[in-house]
Amino acid sequence: xxxxxxxxxxxxxxxxxxxILEMNKTSVETFVKDGKSIIGNSLFDCHPEPAKTKLKNMxxxxxxxxxxxxxxxxxKLIYQSPWYENGEFMGYVELSLILxxxxxxxxxK
Numbered sequence: 001x002x003x004x005x006x007x008x009x010x011x012x013x014x015x016x017x018x019x020i021l022e023m024n025k026t027s028v029e030t031f032v033k034d035g036k037s038i039i040g041n042s043l044f045d046c047h048p049e050p051a052k053t054k055l056k057n058m059x060x061x062x063x064x065x066x067x068x069x070x071x072x073x074x075x076k077l078i079y080q081s082p083w084y085e086n087g088e089f090m091g092y093v094e095l096s097l098i099l100x101x102x103x104x105x106x107x108x109k
Contacts, residue, residue, distance in 0.1 A: 014092050015091040027050040
């Protein structure tokens with residue numbers, strides 16, 4: 001993931017069973033547990049209910065999922081998209097971006 005290591009948002013990639021395959025530097029720093037990377041761990045073990053149930057449903061019925069959260073006083077956009085290889089569902093890519101307090105919005109026609 002060398003292309004993504006120095007971007008200022010988290011990129012996390014899982015396989016079709018929910019196991020974490022790759023994380024960029026920001027993702028590792030964000031989700032480090034007991035001083036260690038969680039690469040190889042299950043996404044299901046990283047989420048409490050009701051998020052765990054929603055996540056299981058996403059793996060049974062692959063679809064894009066996007067939402068915003070506020071954590072530690074920071075607003076974030078979470079964007080989760082299934083990834084495919086030769087048309088076969090292979091897992092999810094998650095982007096987690098910190099949103100600025102003030103952000104422009106444009107409507108283009």
